[in-house]
Amino acid sequence: MKNIAIIGATSGIAQACARIWAAEADIRLILIGRSQERLTQVSNDLKVRSPKAVIESYEVNFTDPRAVAACVTYVTGTYGLDIALFAAGVMPTQELLSTSPALAAETIALNSISPTLFAEPILQFFTNQNHGTMALIGSVAGDRGRKANYLYGASKAFIATYAAGLQHRFAKTPIRIVLIKPGPTATAMTAELQADGIRMAKPEKVAQDIILGISKGDAVIYTPRIWGLIMAIVRKVPAPIFNRLNF
Numbered sequence: 314m315k316n317i318a319i320i321g322a323t324s325g326i327a328q329a330c331a332r333i334w335a336a337e338a339d340i341r342l343i344l345i346g347r348s349q350e351r352l353t354q355v356s357n358d359l360k361v362r363s364p365k366a367v368i369e370s371y372e373v374n375f376t377d378p379r380a381v382a383a384c385v386t387y388v389t390g391t392y393g394l395d396i397a398l399f400a401a402g403v404m405p406t407q408e409l410l411s412t413s414p415a416l417a418a419e420t421i422a423l424n425s426i427s428p429t430l431f432a433e434p435i436l437q438f439f440t441n442q443n444h445g446t447m448a449l450i451g452s453v454a455g456d457r458g459r460k461a462n463y464l465y466g467a468s469k470a471f472i473a474t475y476a477a478g479l480q481h482r483f484a485k486t487p488i489r490i491v492l493i494k495p496g497p498t499a500t501a502m503t504a505e506l507q508a509d510g511i512r513m514a515k516p517e518k519v520a521q522d523i524i525l526g527i528s529k530g531d532a533v534i535y536t537p538r539i540w541g542l543i544m545a546i547v548r549k550v551p552a553p554i555f556n557r558l559n560f
């Protein structure tokens with residue numbers, strides 16, 4: 314049986330991934346989140362959709378290094394682990410982040426630091442068993458800082474550099490590090506942008522791309538794929554022109 318931990322399992326994108334995985338045979342899903350109540354809701358929903366699915370859950374404080382270490386020890390020791398997907402994240406507006414240093418610190422703690430708290434002990438476990446895939450959700454926002462969301466973007470650029478370093482570290486091993494960069498996707502995170510009429514990808518489409526990319530061990534997944542091309546262009550726009558654009 315393949316053991317898959319979804320960290321931040323109540324996220325819209327993570328739930329779409331969980332639905333696809335839960336429908337497959339011989340998979341145990343381990344849902345990890347900050348609220349057992351919400352994890353139970355997600356677990357119940359998955360069991361209705363896929364009655365044969367094997368689903369466990371674990372509540373943990375994502376920014377408490379000791380609690381996260383205990384969570385990883387419990388999950389790897391109790392079930393084993395083949396794939397871990399880190400999906401938790403927050404995206405407050407740049408206006409709020411610019412005026413609340415406490416909120417900015419919390420955002421960086423969840424988006425940038427907490428993935429490392431999970432990934433390092435998980436990768437130690439993968440090293441000992443000589444296989445495993447660690448998938449981290451970054452964002453297209455991490456590819457170039459924009460005035461609309463530069464602190465969130467910077468927190469995701471951290472993930473991109475962290476994943477690149479891990480890919481270098483594990484290059485000569487069977488362990489795979491997958492960096493996922495979604496474009497705007499219709500989840501709770503983007504509810505206000507959706508209300509403004511901004512077009513979004515469906516989480517189901519993003520989840521399909523993520524699961525295919527993880528199964529192939531892709532280094533970087535832009536999803537939907539068009540965002541790879543869009544961001545290649547955005548990265549190349551010269552600063553004097555970029556700074557005149559309003560997006």
Ligand SMILES: NC(=O)c1ccc[n+]([C@@H]2O[C@H](COP(=O)([O-])OP(=O)(O)OC[C@H]3O[C@@H](n4cnc5c(N)ncnc54)[C@H](OP(=O)(O)O)[C@@H]3O)[C@@H](O)[C@H]2O)c1
Nearest residue numbers: 321323324325326347375401402452495497498500501502
């Ligand atoms: N949606 C997009 O357009 C988009 C684009 C690019 C990248 N991403 C990234 O994709 C990932 C998933 O995003 P999503 O759109 O699926 O988000 P979402 O539906 O808004 O879910 C956010 C997740 O983060 C968890 N979370 C929030 N604060 C937390 C905390 N302090 N401790 C632990 N967990 C916390 C939430 O848990 P609760 O349910 O308990 O609140 C939930 O599981 C995120 O990393 C996001 O940055 C999203």
